[in-house]
Amino acid sequence: MSQQWDVVIGLEIHVRLALASKLFSGASAKYGASPNSQVSFLDAALPGTLPVVNAKAIEYALRFGLSIDADIPEETRFARKNYFYPDLPKGYQISQMDDPIVGRGHIDIETEDGVKTVNITRAHLEEDAGKSIHDQYDDWTAIDLNRAGTALIEVVSEPEMVNAKEAVAYMRAIYNRVTFLGICDGNLQEGSFRCDANVSLKPQGSETLGTRAEIKNLNSFRFIEKAINFEIKRQKQLLESGQQVVQETRLYDAEKDQTRTMRGKEDANDYRYFPDPDLPALKITAEMLDKQRAAMPELPEAKLKRYIEEWQLREDEARQLAYDVAMSEFFEQSQALTDASPAENAKFLITDFNALLNEQDSDLKANKISATHYAGLLNAMSSGEISRKIAKQVLTDMWNSGKSAEAIIEQQGLAQISDSDALQTIITQVINDNPQQFEQLKAGNDKMFNYFVGQVMKQTKGQANPAQTKQILEELLNND
């Protein structure tokens, strides 16, 4: 019988803080400027320069910590992580070792088996390195120090994910959280959100962790899933053929869909961490925490509770909305403008609006429909002026034309026929056109009822109010 394996995955996520200036210097932290145009004396590590911590970075880190219900220490400390590399001007990175600004916390993720709570070991502040560009010149490596010193928080999870899908769900949960808090711009292409994954296998049920490999620098949800799945397969093959997994750092090659060795354990640096003597321990006061609590938007957990308790949404729908910043924002904005019930709104938003976004290969950030226009559409649907089917069609038109729902319904004459006299005339006509079928219906063939409703819809191009149609048809049948 073949050996079964448990997969163990832990993630380290680097979140670039959305700050105007760098973590320890006043230089601009804006992405995309011409090379080396945003380099202060400190960023270039000129002798005698000293770091001064960006107060906003502390605030953002605390805000994140509070949002994951983390332990926050009374004092936090910076440390130097020593290694030589040309894009690391000081020869050390200012990071944190003991007393990180954010201690143990947790976050909920959605898995196939339902909601799972993942524990977060710690999150610490650190500065990013510059960029080494190896492919621009034949004989040279170019260095761009614009990125050097920009502020990151590194969020370290417990090794609690058991498959690639969970890892993605966790990454997404952190992504949603930091963008929700407004502390990260979430731009994956610009490297604002990067992830290292530690993957190991152990015999099923074993208590002892296996040897892990670390996959570095994954910056897409799709790649992380593929990279982890490849890595699981690779390790499984090694173990099942009696070989061992080597502790090492690996890189994922998206083109070949495989991971390859970047550096082995023997090349691992001894980073010689020690407290940075240029930066005294920073006291975190109750006032600082209160300020962040006050500045914090309503958290998804609180929204979820409110959607269920106050707005009577189904839990799965409430969760989908509450945990998505753009969705919950749009949902709440439009809800304030419509007569439709929150349940109607939620259902249409999650099912039909999402379908449109998928069709358009777009997302709510690029939403072309205003909350006011969308609320108008909900009103039209909720009042029975149009059916849900027509509403979907109008939504597409709204996306394409930018017009209001009312204008489109009016111009295209899409309003449901709810006038009973008009409907009665149409239905009578349909009955007269299909005498044989009407006889069958009268004889008790109930299938024929739907046939007639269908015929009416056909005649009216779907605009007949279905409930009313059924009611009139039944009346005619009974009276006959």
Added chain:
Amino acid sequence: MINLSLRELTHLLAQKKISTAELASVYLDRCKQFNPSLNALLHIDDDINPEHLLAAADHDGPLAGIPLIHKDLFSTQDVKTTAGSKMLSDYVPPFDATVVKKLKQAGMVSIAKANMDEFAMGSSNEYSYFGAVKNPWDFDRVPGGSSGGSAAAVAARLTPVATASDTGGSIRQPAALCGITGIKPSYGRVSRYGMIAFASSLDQGGVMAVSADDCALVLEAMMGHDALDSTSIEAEPWHWQAPRDAAMKGLKVGVIPAWLEQLKDDDIKQSTLQALETMVAQGAELVNVDLPHADLAVAAYYILAPAEASANLSRFDGIRFGHQSAETCDDINDMYRKTRSEGFGHEVQRRIMLGTWALSSGYYDDYYCQAQRIRHLISEDFKQAFSQVDVMAVPVSPEVAFKQGEKSDGVSMYQADQFTIPASLAGLPCLSMPIQAARNLPVGLQLIGPYFNEQAILSTAAKFQLVTDYHQRMPEAFL
């Protein structure tokens, strides 16, 4: 002229008996005349910087128009700043250190940069890439270090004032060996911004001059909180008021009998005892105190300071500024290796190795963390002592200026710092002032004050100097 105090010079300038430019010329000429025999200066201004003269004219404070020399550890905009190293032999900073800026704003006129041990590592000034500095009292002897250039320049009256820095004794020991007054303020009192780092948790800028009064006037202009230095402390600045008389009634002066016992040079011991008697004669009361953990200070210091230095000096990698090896290099690591082997002197390399080792995995807890604990214990010892006394009076150096080349191994050089390192580890203000010479060579007495109380030691020294004239003596060759 060269024997006048800062107050007297200021008075002459105010009376327009002499112009700022003339005063600067007097000292500039002496620099040019005497430096060849001392090698105390690395860079002498060809002319007086007109910008500095303008700043002086704009200012009527007590320092306006007073010439000064900066230790070459302080960054000076557009003026070469080498830290005594080949690594920075061509480095020209694009900005002024906060200390340089403040003294410029006070109207002082910088005329030269002072030689020093490479990256402030050394106690003899023999470790400068630009050659050893000579002691003005005896050219065969060392001036002490690392601020040996500043000390020799003040002793020879090439300047009335020099800036300096002290990590484990680099102001006090050369001040003692050259017969001048030098103060290291409390850690955090003077901004470190722009001062090239050796050991960040210990480095502190200070000042050297003939008298405590001169030092106090300049320190007042140097100190203060600086937003650019996170370790500079926001504390009430003090305003220096020179004592009117030498009375020390009620002053409790702590002495450490064990340290006096450790003085093997009887002449130094006699001078020290005599200085203490002078204080008693003015009404001071001597109180025996003890620093039980001070014996461990040198060992702890030579773990902590090199550990910090090993990281601080990593930036000298040949990539952005400073020396880069001209040899053909196999790869980036080879380039680092060659650049740093060529650019750093032997002692600097030794300390980088020491510090790297002390921080390495497996040694960190046993060495670095243990040394931090000792540092904490020594601070507590001082707190205990200062619950009983107002100031402490202890030796500076166990010996007078030694001969050049006499100390060839590192450890015997490190022992030269045994009396200065404890106060450095505790971050306390301390100064050295001249007392009775031993065999015609200067001897200093160290005064240590409670944290952030520079006035206590400056005032005690100034009183002492009202009734003694050791500080006014100068080497004959420079009269």
